[in-house]
Amino acid sequence: xxxxxxxxxxxxxxxxxxxxxxxxxxxxxxxxxxxxxxxxxxxxxxxxxxxxxxxxxxxxxxxxxxxxxxxxxxxxxxxxxxxxxxxxxxxxxxxxxxxxxxxxxxxxxxxxxxxxxxxxxxxxxxxxxxxxxxxxxxxxxxxxxxxxxxxxxxxxxxxxxxxxxxxxxxxxxxxxxxxxxxxxxxxxxxxxxxxxxxxxxxxx
Amino acid sequence: xxxxxxxxxxxxxxxxxxxxxxxxxxxxxxxxxxxxxxxxxxxxxxxxxxxxxxxxxxxxxxxxxxxxxxxxxxxxxxxxxxxxxxxxxxxxxxxxxxxxxxxxxxxxxxxxxxxxxxxxxxxxxxxxxxxxxxxxxxxxxxxxxxxxxxxxxxxxxxxxxxxxxxxxxxxxxxxxxxxxxxxxxxxxxxxxxxxxxxxxxxxxxxxxxxxxxxxxxxxxxxxxxxxxxxxxxxxxxxxxxxxxxxxxx
Numbered sequence: 001x002x003x004x005x006x007x008x009x010x011x012x013x014x015x016x017x018x019x020x021x022x023x024x025x026x027x028x029x030x031x032x033x034x035x036x037x038x039x040x041x042x043x044x045x046x047x048x049x050x051x052x053x054x055x056x057x058x059x060x061x062x063x064x065x066x067x068x069x070x071x072x073x074x075x076x077x078x079x080x081x082x083x084x085x086x087x088x089x090x091x092x093x094x095x096x097x098x099x100x101x102x103x104x105x106x107x108x109x110x111x112x113x114x115x116x117x118x119x120x121x122x123x124x125x126x127x128x129x130x131x132x133x134x135x136x137x138x139x140x141x142x143x144x145x146x147x148x149x150x151x152x153x154x155x156x157x158x159x160x161x162x163x164x165x166x167x168x169x170x171x172x173x174x175x176x177x178x179x180x181x182x183x184x185x186x187x188x189x190x191x192x193x194x195x196x197x198x199x200x201x202x203x204x
Numbered sequence: 205x206x207x208x209x210x211x212x213x214x215x216x217x218x219x220x221x222x223x224x225x226x227x228x229x230x231x232x233x234x235x236x237x238x239x240x241x242x243x244x245x246x247x248x249x250x251x252x253x254x255x256x257x258x259x260x261x262x263x264x265x266x267x268x269x270x271x272x273x274x275x276x277x278x279x280x281x282x283x284x285x286x287x288x289x290x291x292x293x294x295x296x297x298x299x300x301x302x303x304x305x306x307x308x309x310x311x312x313x314x315x316x317x318x319x320x321x322x323x324x325x326x327x328x329x330x331x332x333x334x335x336x337x338x339x340x341x342x343x344x345x346x347x348x349x350x351x352x353x354x355x356x357x358x359x360x361x362x363x364x365x366x367x368x369x370x371x372x373x374x375x376x377x378x379x380x381x382x383x384x385x386x387x388x389x390x391x392x393x394x395x396x397x398x399x400x401x402x403x404x405x406x407x408x409x410x411x412x413x414x415x416x417x418x419x420x421x422x423x424x425x426x427x428x429x430x431x432x433x434x435x436x437x438x439x440x441x442x443x444x445x446x447x448x449x450x451x452x453x
Contacts, residue, residue, distance in 0.1 A: 015261075023261045027254050032246040051253050058260035125241035143221035144239045150218070169217040172235060176211040179234040 009068045015061070027054070030072055034079050036122070037141045040130045041083040049086050053079040073152040076142060080156060128175065136171030139164045211235075365412050367391040368405030 008029045014022030034053060038046035056078050064074055129137050135157075142153035143164075150161040150168075157164060212220065212235075220236060367388055383391075383398050395404035 018265045020258055020262060024254060024258060027257050028246060028251055031253065031257070032250045033243075035250050036242060047253070051256060054253060054257040055260050058257065058264040061261065061264060122241050122244050122247065125238045128238065129242060140221060140239075141242065145242050147243075149222065165214060165218060168221050169212065169214045172212050172217045172220060175238060176235045179238070180211070183234075 012068050012071055026071070029068075030075050033072065033146045034075055036126055036145045037076060037138075038079050038083055039126055040134075040137045040141055041080065042086050043130070045086055049079065049082045052082045052086075056082065069148065069152060072146050073148050073156055076146045076148070077156045080138075128178070129171075132171045132174055136167045136174065139167035140171045143168055364391060364394055365408055368401075368408045371401055371405055372409065 008025060011019075011022040011025035011029075015026055031050065031054070035046050035050050038049050038053075042049050053075065057075055060078075064071065066074070126141075129140055131137075132140070138157060139153060142148050142156055143150070146153075146156075148156065150164050154161040154164045220239065368391065371383070371388060371391060383401060388401070391401055391405070392398050395401045
């Protein structure tokens with residue numbers, strides 16, 4: 001993911017001419033970002049949704065034009081649509097198993113925060129971001145993980161750049177509060193302002 | 205990052221999300237660390253779908269070629285259709301003439317089977333033209349004799365024989381006028397003048413029939429009749445479409 005921008009830009013150009021190795025470079029750059037973003041949207045199904053996303057990217061690759069930042073935004077847009085489709089499909093399933101699964105899948109906020117802060121692993125950090133209201137979590141990940149600017153992130157989300165900036169600002173402050181609360185309470189009390197934020201699955 | 209409720213103002217938040225990816229600096233701030241942790245390099249398992257993605261890319265990238273193939277197949281099909289149309293047209297227009305010409309042996313250039321499949325209309329038309337010349341000219345006399353005299357010929361100038369046959373057939377009516385037809389120019393030149401055509405042709409036709417008597421006989425009766433009769437209508441159709449046949453008036 002830390003390929004120089006020039007490398008990935010060159011890879012994008014070469015992949016447009018059918019270079020498979022260049023396409024691998026693109027994949028290695030974009031897939032981890034995409035997967036982490038999708039994990040916030042569809043949690044454990046992120047790999048499946050990412051696979052669907054790459055199929056569509058491959059299929060429509062000839063129609064894409066733009067720079068590497070545009071490509072990342074394009075991939076994120078496709079991934080987001082596939083994730084929303086996935087959630088819609090899930091909602092059409094028989095309701096016997098799903099709601100309970102969802103409830104049991106949802107970690108308690110303070111547990112998540114504790115786990116994230118102890119190790120600060122990528123998964124834990126993402127899990128903590130995922131506890132934010134979905135618009136804030138998405139805005140932060142599009143900016144930080146996908147690497148888009150406010151305008152490009154706004155395009156992915158179908159919002160105005162100002163709304164994205166606001167969501168980022170609020171989400172970061174909420175994360176900072178949780179970090180401070182963790183420091184203050186010494187990991188015994190969940191000093192969280194919003195112990196049960198709506199999850200993506202509840203909202204969408 | 206103060207202890208206030210609002211730890212970040214909007215500008216600080218903007219800077220953090222736009223800089224976290226690039227800097228990746230750790231330890232400076234818990235929130236920055238958290239963001240940096242979301243954006244670390246690819247980890248094991250995250251790239252598990254690479255081969256599938258590349259295969260999809262390959263398949264999508266190769267698909268334009270089948271499209272091209274499809275397009276070229278369409279072109280080929282259209283070309284075939286066009287060829288078929290030409291062939292049908294040739295059969296309808298020239299086929300009869302060719303059959304008659306084959307019967308009369310008057311096939312300049314069409315005799316070799318290789319040249320025909322290319323379907324060059326000019327050749328076939330020429331053949332049918334010549335054929336209809338001789339056919340029209342030979343009308344009422346003996347078309348079988350025309351076929352007799354030329355068909356198997358290894359003789360050097362079948363055109364002249366055909367022209368002579370045509371001349372003989374038309375000469376009874378009006379030999380002088382028949383020779384006005386440009387088609388006979390070669391014959392006149394070869395014979396050495398209009399007035400020498402009749403004698404010249406007598407010799408040509410006599411030597412031709414003398415050279416291949418048996419073949420001419422066997423050829424004449426069974427094959428020329430069947431082929432000669434069906435060509436009548438097509439010969440009649442062909443002639444008007446020709447710019448050349450000025451000889452018929």
